[in-house]
Amino acid sequence: MLRRLLIENYLLVRRIELEFADGLTVLTGETGAGKSMLLGALDVLLGERFPRNPVPEHAERSVIEGEFDLPELPLNVKTLLGESAKGRQLFLRREITRQGRSRSWLNDHPLPQEALQTLREALVDFHGQREHQSLFKPACQLDYVDVYAGTRIIAQNVAVLFASRLEKKRELEKTKAAWTAHQKDRALLEYQLEEIERLGLKAGEEDALEARLTKLESAEKLALEASRLLGLLSEADPSLVAQSGQAKVIAGGISKTDRDLSPVAEELSSISSRLKDIAEQVRHYIDGLSFYDAELVRLRERRSILWELRRRHGLAV
Template identity: 35%
Template structure:
């Protein structure tokens, strides 16, 4: 449950430190005092989107933080562990900051998180029912989601949707195959032939550049041999061989070196040159000896190059691109072969359909059970909410083939009087009736929810008189099971709270600020009297307020 909420520089709040208790807590205050600011702040801490407009004028950023007791929420503790966000045992700290530029930062137990992660954690902690919930009830998707949540089958409904999409995907694949089977088979046969032809070349990724190098060497072997032999003759074997002349020069210089040591430097260079020249002559002689004049191999290489050129021209690519072309054709062929036959695709489609129908049937049974129970509970609550004789029904309309949401369409029906047939909620309920029905549904569905903290933001709009007291008793009864916070403008509801917070405006240093305070008995009497009596509070109004609070 929610233990505390800290608010800094948020809208018209400069600083608030609030601590919450279990049970039923009410928040009241004059219009415009900022009652909904508390809910807005909590919503941001739970991952709702925010912008720079929430930062109090003249401040750098808004800071919001909430502490929750999660000792009885093992699923949330597991989620925190899985995401490396665990903090102190039994506690979850949620923090959010939004600066004046609109930049937002979110933290769970001191760890930076995305808004999506913050929302996921928040879904375990708090359920907020807004004052316009009755309008959302008119949407078919929300009606279906509400029933699934009441039945505790949200996860199963999600699986059914995934299975349906998988089934339809296979169906579309099978239909496409049947439609294009002639063209696909023709392409398959062509690809098989092309792959066999390209594979027959047995061309490796490095063979083409190697062939070109070998061809160049074989085609010019005579010139290469002649040049190598000329080099050996010039360097070492000829009558005027350079190496012989160089060695003669080195010998003469060595004889006169003793007369001038300055000759040592050029002599060292000549010695090095002679050694390198000797090495070059040796290398050229070795090259000439191993050079292969092989006309037969040259013809083989030229035939191989011509074959590759011919294949490249056929497929309109460069010879070096033939290995990549083969890989591309093999992958496309594998894809077509994987498509299987029409019979195989039909078998896969039927198997997926059976999986979908099996899960959807379980979901339908759970929906029928939950629909009967929810219909009875909301109908019973309607009798207490000045709708005597009225009934509520969750109708399940069977869909022949089913869809992504199951084998039935969910529709909420209502009858305001026992003599009238139940009709769709949008067609028979007035604004006031819709508000009361919505409240009854929210209270009944919240009783089976796993979320420990429930917040009702002026859901009692359009309700008054004795019905308001019934509403207060409903919320108080719910508070015996969960932590319930309710923003209300009805004194009958406010009087039934276990705790009572008052929201008020004040002016400080020329700025209008909102402040919240926990009321004691005498203060509650004054607040209830204000809600009862309007501008001027009389002693009679105070006595009435005291009676409502059950204090003398």
């Protein structure tokens, strides 16, 4: 039951403190005496919305306190409030600031709004045109039946067992979800393992592959440069071979008239023949390098596969 009610700086009330004895207490007075204001303050203490601008101009905050003496709290209230609900005495306090913010405490422990609403239903029953009476709530009706039948302890034990059952059910659902996730992870790992085994990976393969690619890519560069050389020698327009041949013909024609140029004609003939031999040697060199092309393509594809494997699975081969 309510033992004490303190109201400070709330609407027209500067300070009032009421203490209640066992049994029935009746507040009487003419209309406008403030009876509804006291009940409204008690309602606000228990979580009801407070009126606009409840803090008087001379104060910084409104304070409402209530002290309750209960032989026993309902199990759901005990579970919700935890440590702050221990003992027979419940000391409830709510402060409202001038900025319109409010905070509540139960036995000096901060109390959230949803917990305050649950506590309200256990502490006070407001009867009026706009309030719901606990007598019409099915949960309260069951409490009354249990009290009348003397089975409240049994009901509390059943509630404990039911709460335990719900907890076990949640644990079971959690275990099922974990098992499902485990199965999915296992299937993924099996797929990844099969993929890795299908690739036929070997220890040290990546290092060996990079070394071989370095060598082949160097050979590729040599082949490109050799192709440029061959182009200059025999495939360009005009090429060195063609120009040397033309020079040889011109020098040969001159030497038929003037024998003094015969040595030059002979030298040009030798140079032209030598350039042809050099061009043929370069062509053979390029042909010797061409067998690397297919291997280079294959190794590059293999390296791309290994890089993708590293990216997806964090593996180093």
